[in-house]
Amino acid sequence: MVATRGRQGDDCEAMREPIRVGLVGAGNIALGDHVPAYLELPELFRLVAVADPTPERRALVSDAAGLGDRDVHADTAELLARDDVDMIDVCTPQHLRRDLVIAACESGRHVLSEKPIATTPRDASQMIATARANGVRYGIVHNYLFRPEIVRILEIIRAGDIGPVEVAILNWLSVIDIPGAAAYRPTWRHDPSQAGGGVLMDMLHIVYLGEALLGRPIERVSAWVDARTEDAPVEEITLSRFETDRNAALVNVGWGQGPGGIAVSGPEGRIEVGYEDGASGAFAPFEQLVVHGRNGRVEETDLPPRRSITNVLADFGAAVREGRDPVATGEQGLHILEATLAVYLSAALGRTVGLPIEPGHPVYERGVAGLRELDLPDWSPIRRRRLFGVQ
Ligand SMILES: NC(=O)c1ccc[n+]([C@@H]2O[C@H](COP(=O)([O-])OP(=O)(O)OC[C@H]3O[C@@H](n4cnc5c(N)ncnc54)[C@H](O)[C@@H]3O)[C@@H](O)[C@H]2O)c1
Numbered sequence: 001m002v003a004t005r006g007r008q009g010d011d012c013e014a015m016r017e018p019i020r021v022g023l024v025g026a027g028n029i030a031l032g033d034h035v036p037a038y039l040e041l042p043e044l045f046r047l048v049a050v051a052d053p054t055p056e057r058r059a060l061v062s063d064a065a066g067l068g069d070r071d072v073h074a075d076t077a078e079l080l081a082r083d084d085v086d087m088i089d090v091c092t093p094q095h096l097r098r099d100l101v102i103a104a105c106e107s108g109r110h111v112l113s114e115k116p117i118a119t120t121p122r123d124a125s126q127m128i129a130t131a132r133a134n135g136v137r138y139g140i141v142h143n144y145l146f147r148p149e150i151v152r153i154l155e156i157i158r159a160g161d162i163g164p165v166e167v168a169i170l171n172w173l174s175v176i177d178i179p180g181a182a183a184y185r186p187t188w189r190h191d192p193s194q195a196g197g198g199v200l201m202d203m204l205h206i207v208y209l210g211e212a213l214l215g216r217p218i219e220r221v222s223a224w225v226d227a228r229t230e231d232a233p234v235e236e237i238t239l240s241r242f243e244t245d246r247n248a249a250l251v252n253v254g255w256g257q258g259p260g261g262i263a264v265s266g267p268e269g270r271i272e273v274g275y276e277d278g279a280s281g282a283f284a285p286f287e288q289l290v291v292h293g294r295n296g297r298v299e300e301t302d303l304p305p306r307r308s309i310t311n312v313l314a315d316f317g318a319a320v321r322e323g324r325d326p327v328a329t330g331e332q333g334l335h336i337l338e339a340t341l342a343v344y345l346s347a348a349l350g351r352t353v354g355l356p357i358e359p360g361h362p363v364y365e366r367g368v369a370g371l372r373e374l375d376l377p378d379w380s381p382i383r384r385r386r387l388f389g390v391q
Helices: 028-040 055-065 076-080 094-106 121-133 148-158 205-214 308-322 330-349 362-373
Strands: 019-024 045-051 087-090 110-113 138-140 167-175 220-226 237-243 248-255 260-266 269-275 286-293 296-300
Touching: 019 028, 019 076, 019 308, 028 045, 028 055, 028 308, 045 055, 045 076, 076 094, 087 094, 094 110, 094 121, 110 308, 121 138, 121 330, 121 362, 138 308, 138 330, 148 205, 148 260, 148 269, 148 286, 167 205, 205 237, 205 248, 205 260, 205 330, 220 330, 237 330, 330 362
Parallel strands: 019 045, 019 087, 087 110, 110 138, 167 248
Antiparallel strands: 167 260, 220 237, 237 248, 260 269, 269 286, 286 296
């Protein structure tokens, strides 16, 4: 095994001690979800340090986690130089991840990273290779897999109540456009060079949910995208079809107003999930799950509460201790990033796109910036709307 500075899964003494975490990026998701999750799991984790260049954000996380002055860093290099950190949790915007993740892996720390893994497949591949070469665990926060209604749908599918899944329809057309931290750059999600895409890149949760409901890897993608406001730099609505070798998902995601909910069907029935007022999951409370299956109509309105990021952290901590991969690996993060970029490529070209995107392709190398190098038809919605800097 490659020597690492963090405690390893095969060290029996260390397995009884909490994993010591350095948090990199103290924005909204770190403060709102990661810090409370660490505090909920004291036997598994101890948050020992935070790094963020924005003083206001460092102060907020340090207060919430009860850190002392010497545990709060403006520069991640200082945090990585410490000898009391086993794992790095990267909660920065995605365009900053590659160098941070590579440095963390090379210093022998396990790495958990927010989604999307990166803005380009090339960066993601380099990060995955560095993690594997250094023998550390590398997980991506695909937390919607742990949402209670998703866990329940997957149980019902596994029980065979609707037969093998043929079609999954996921409507997320009323996503609320929540700005980033005010003290940093609240509009970074609308800058293609920082976000790597628009609403779908931000909500690529729905891409990995579609694949999880189909139960098979996505192989082909066809899509249409558009903007809802004048001069939008990134797409604000996407309608996509993801095909596997035997079933397909329709995934519709948009900022603004539109229907929400999930429907999954097979030869013997269907499962439908609704959120309050027909809006989108995570932005409106769960209302009901209805199964029309082998047992007739069954309605469920009470599901066990779960904090999805607490479950991601619990899985990652167990993966480190047990020396296994987490639920969402770097490789899965890369595959879902490519499926998301394939939506933009398909919409740009007006044709179905196969996965994986090959190394050397402009979109593999440069993400959405690579679309500018392609010869797009006049009617391409990406060209017509001048999305991602395409002229
Ligand atoms: N899993 C989820 O449900 C979920 C939800 C929201 C956001 N996210 C993801 O989390 C990430 C952060 O989103 P957010 O909404 O918290 O953003 P945010 O704008 O609220 O915060 C970004 C933070 O990163 C800090 N930062 C900038 N450069 C840095 C650097 N070099 N080193 C360390 N910190 C740096 C900023 O100062 C700021 O505090 C994004 O990738 C986003 O996609 C995931």
